[in-house]
Amino acid sequence: MLSRLSIDQRRVQLIDCALDLAQRTGMSSVTVRAVAEEAGVSLGIVHYCFDSKDALMAAMIERAVGDHLAAFLRVESLDDLGGDVAAADVSGPVGADELRALLTGALTSVLDVVQEAPERWLVLIESTVVSLRAPSTSGAYSTAARQNDLAEDYGLRYLSAIGARTAMTWDGSERAVVRAALQLIYGMIQWWLVDRDDDRARTSIALLCDWITERATPVEPGALSAR
Structure with a gap:
C-alpha cells in the first residue's frame, strides 16, 4: 500500500x-x-x-493559508486566477455595483469557511505566534512573513482580476488597498472567533466591501476599447 x-x-x-x-x-x-x-x-x-520538521510545518501552514485564500478567490490555486487586465473579459456586468457584489461574495465565502472549520484558523493564529517568538536561526522564524506574503499575493491577483472583470481600477494603489483589507479581514475573523456573532461579522464585511469599492474608479472607455 x-x-x-x-x-x-x-x-x-x-x-x-x-x-x-x-x-x-x-x-x-x-x-x-x-x-x-x-x-x-x-x-x-x-x-x-x-528534510526537517520545519519543512513539514512550513508546508502545513502554506496548505492552511491556501485553503482559506482559495475559498476567498473561489479557485483551487494561484494558477487558476489570471488577473491580466489587458486580456480580461469585460463582456459581463461592469461598474461599482458589480464590483461590490463580487467582493461581498468572496468575503462571505471567507467567513463561511472560518465558520465551518474555526480550528484551522486557530492554527494560523498559533503559527504566527510561534513564528514571532522563534529565534532568527529557526525555520519557523519566517512563517509569519510567509503567511503575509501568500495572502498579499492572492489579494493582489484577486483585486486585479475583479477589477478587470468589472472595468474598475485602483490606479496603482492596489497593494495599499489589499494590505488594509487583509488587516481588516484578519481582525474581523479573530473577533468572530471570540463572539461568534455572524450578523456583526457580515456587517463588517459590508463596510469593507464599500470601502474597497469607493476607492475604485471606472476604467476609461478608450482604455477598454484598446484591449
Missing part, C-alpha cells in the same frame, strides 16, 4: 495529517513521530518526504 503512493501524494498525506493534529491538539503536538503515527508510516517515510 505504501509503495503505491508517489512522493507528491505522500507529501499531501503527511501535510493533511499534520494539519489534522494541529487542529485537534495544537501546534505543539505536531512532531515528526506524531505525524508518522497519524499517517501509519515509518519515521523514515516522513524524513524522506521532508
